[in-house]
Amino acid sequence: MAESIVVDQVSKVFTMHYHRTLKQKAVASLRRLPLNETFKALSDVSFTVEQGESIGLMGLNGSGKSTLLKLINGVMRPDTGSVLARGRIAGLIAKGAGFHSQLTGRENLYLNAAIMGLSEAETDAKFDEIVEFADIGRFLDVPVSHYSSGMFSRLGFSIAVHVDADVFLADEVLAVGDRPFKKKCLVKMQEIRQQGTTIFYVSHAAASVRSMCDRVLVLENGRLGFDGDVAEGIRYLHYDDDVESDDEESLEDEELGADI
Amino acid sequence: MSNASDQEHPLHEAVIEEGPGRKPRGRKRARRLARKAASMPVVPAIGEPQESRAVEGPLQPPTAAGGLVGVLQRRWLLQLLVRREMAKRYSGSFLGLLWSYIQPAIRFGVYYVVVLGLIRKSQSVPEFALHLFCGIVFTHYFAETVSGGTRSIWANRSLVDRTSLPREAFPIASMLTAALHTFPQLVLLMLVCVLVGWQTDLVGIVSGVLGLAIVVIFSTAVALFFSAVNVYYRDFQNIVGTLTQFMHFMVPMMYPVTRVMAVSHSHPLIYQLYMANPIAEAVVLLQRFFWFGSIQANGERNPSTAFPPGMLERGAITLVACLILLWFAQQAFTRLEVKFAEHL
Ligand SMILES: Nc1ncnc2c1ncn2[C@@H]1O[C@H](COP(=O)(O)OP(=O)(O)OP(=O)(O)O)[C@@H](O)[C@H]1O
Numbered sequence: 001m002a003e004s005i006v007v008d009q010v011s012k013v014f015t016m017h018y019h020r021t022l023k024q025k026a027v028a029s030l031r032r033l034p035l036n037e038t039f040k041a042l043s044d045v046s047f048t049v050e051q052g053e054s055i056g057l058m059g060l061n062g063s064g065k066s067t068l069l070k071l072i073n074g075v076m077r078p079d080t081g082s083v084l085a086r087g088r089i090a091g092l093i094a095k096g097a098g099f100h101s102q103l104t105g106r107e108n109l110y111l112n113a114a115i116m117g118l119s120e121a122e123t124d125a126k127f128d129e130i131v132e133f134a135d136i137g138r139f140l141d142v143p144v145s146h147y148s149s150g151m152f153s154r155l156g157f158s159i160a161v162h163v164d165a166d167v168f169l170a171d172e173v174l175a176v177g178d179r180p181f182k183k184k185c186l187v188k189m190q191e192i193r194q195q196g197t198t199i200f201y202v203s204h205a206a207a208s209v210r211s212m213c214d215r216v217l218v219l220e221n222g223r224l225g226f227d228g229d230v231a232e233g234i235r236y237l238h239y240d241d242d243v244e245s246d247d248e249e250s251l252e253d254e255e256l257g258a259d260i
Numbered sequence: 261m262s263n264a265s266d267q268e269h270p271l272h273e274a275v276i277e278e279g280p281g282r283k284p285r286g287r288k289r290a291r292r293l294a295r296k297a298a299s300m301p302v303v304p305a306i307g308e309p310q311e312s313r314a315v316e317g318p319l320q321p322p323t324a325a326g327g328l329v330g331v332l333q334r335r336w337l338l339q340l341l342v343r344r345e346m347a348k349r350y351s352g353s354f355l356g357l358l359w360s361y362i363q364p365a366i367r368f369g370v371y372y373v374v375v376l377g378l379i380r381k382s383q384s385v386p387e388f389a390l391h392l393f394c395g396i397v398f399t400h401y402f403a404e405t406v407s408g409g410t411r412s413i414w415a416n417r418s419l420v421d422r423t424s425l426p427r428e429a430f431p432i433a434s435m436l437t438a439a440l441h442t443f444p445q446l447v448l449l450m451l452v453c454v455l456v457g458w459q460t461d462l463v464g465i466v467s468g469v470l471g472l473a474i475v476v477i478f479s480t481a482v483a484l485f486f487s488a489v490n491v492y493y494r495d496f497q498n499i500v501g502t503l504t505q506f507m508h509f510m511v512p513m514m515y516p517v518t519r520v521m522a523v524s525h526s527h528p529l530i531y532q533l534y535m536a537n538p539i540a541e542a543v544v545l546l547q548r549f550f551w552f553g554s555i556q557a558n559g560e561r562n563p564s565t566a567f568p569p570g571m572l573e574r575g576a577i578t579l580v581a582c583l584i585l586l587w588f589a590q591q592a593f594t595r596l597e598v599k600f601a602e603h604l
């Protein structure tokens with residue numbers, strides 16, 4: 001199998017700007033307040049992913065997961081190090097597709113597909129499938145600013161998963177979906193996983209990562225804290241409490257089954 | 261996970277009937293259901309062995325590359341962006357697209373009345389209306405490209421910080437939108453010229469081509485550069501309005517270029533500065549093509565129908581300068597682009 005993604009000693013520093021207008025900047029520098037501060041969101045992260053691997057990306061809030069996916073997706077460039085990828089990359093980063101709020105769902109669908117490199121004919125061919133999966137009914141021709149957040153992510157997910165990407169990034173996309181839709185998405189992701197697509201799955205749910213991934217990366221304050229086996233990774237994260245509650249839940253599920 | 265949930269069909273959903281006689285453990289069940297709703301469902305992997313997927317193409321940085329040239333090759337994407345720009349501009353306005361004709365029409369009327377009615381000095385310019393209209397069409401194109409382009413990246417920030425499309429696509433789409441808006445005006449200008457009895461010669465054609473190329477390339481360069489700077493300093497989009505307004509007085513449309521030529525001996529510096537403005541140079545060239553072409557036939561000549569000496573040579577040099585400027589704008593854009601996503 002070929003390498004799908006090579007991340008080599010990548011660091012990303014953010015500059016946080018406190019003062020936006022020139023006037024505010026002038027006032028701040030007169031008072032000797034800091035104009036900006038830097039923040040290292042990723043430091044010296046290296047790993048290689050083979051085509052077809054399914055990676056669970058885990059870590060606490062603010063540990064740099066979305067930042068790492070933005071680098072892989074090409075939204076941002078690393079400050080040092082390099083990110084290389086092969087093939088078409090699709091996915092949703094930090095709850096939200098790149099939608100334009102004034103455009104309708106249909107227009108956004110075409111625009112998004114075009115950004116990912118699909119031609120008009122290719123999009124036409126996949127259109128029905130995408131719309132059917134998103135299942136947003138009449139809202140397809142309404143500007144997406146009028147969508148509920150669930151509908152927004154339904155459409156975004158549906159586009160990303162149907163463009164036949166080689167790498168699929170799912171960053172908490174499913175957080176706002178309802179339970180049936182979450183399930184439908186996970187089924188679809190298992191399907192593309194089986195077809196050999198490289199998957200990055202960001203989730204805080206240990207059980208879900210366990211079923212979806214064959215490798216776990218854990219980020220800790222921008223460093224790669226763990227890279228390896230799924231079960232070990234989850235143990236590394238001290239999500240053991242979760243494991244217990246999962247067992248409890250499945251026990252309860254059985255109970256529930258008997259009850260009904 | 262337990263066997264029970266493994267055997268479940270992935271899409272199967274448990275239906276809980278609420279009925280009488282189910283009070284005991286009701287609270288516990290509610291709590292359990294609430295937690296279940298919040299947690300991620302678990303879907304087992306498909307049993308069959310994984311297919312291997314052959315991906316052709318090299319390992320490469322995922323950031324879009326190619327700059328302006330790369331953008332111009334993605335026709336379909338540009339087409340969608342231009343459509344988006346058109347839709348956005350007039351969404352919720354009653355007259356919609358008509359506004360891009362009403363505005364220049366009003367401007368034309370005002371300038372015409374003011375110059376002819378109040379100042380009266382320009383009466384000596386034959387076919388003054390054409391002279392004015394020709395200038396308005398091209399300054400309008402410049403203004404639309406630059407003001408739309410300057411805002412373009414900021415206005416599309418929801419796309420810029422989520423997707424990896426080449427960012428040059430936005431100012432280019434603004435430029436194309438401006439061109440689409442200006443095109444009917446250009447057709448109208450040509451039509452009026454022909455009705456008046458337009459004819460041309462080799463100098464006229466060379467002037468026309470040079471003028472058009474200068475306007476397009478210079479506007480694109482400015483739009484490209486300003487769009488990037490505007491991400492960092494949003495004040496820019498306000499400066500731009502003033503700049504484009506100013507341009508109406510800095511090109512020979514309300515007055516003949518001979519007025520400017522008249523000062524070339526007394527104030528050579530002012531003359532050189534005036535002519536260094538690529539839009540002024542382009543409008544001079546385009547006046548030669550459109551307006552002069554119309555008065556050529558009737559042999560109507562007076563002191564105001566002359567053109568600056570060495571106009572074509574200067575035009576060629578300006579065109580080269582604009583191409584160099586465009587190259588610099590692209591370089592600056594590439595530098596500034598690196599931090600776009602985190603500034604938005
Ligand atoms: N444009 C930006 N400017 C400044 N700081 C940023 C920017 N984007 C992200 N950060 C910071 O970088 C850090 C990592 O953010 P990131 O979104 O990658 O976290 P995350 O792991 O995805 O967290 P979560 O689980 O909450 O989604 C955070 O501290 C965040 O504040």
Ligand SMILES: [Mg+2]
Nearest residue numbers: 065066094171
């Ligand atoms: Mg995140």
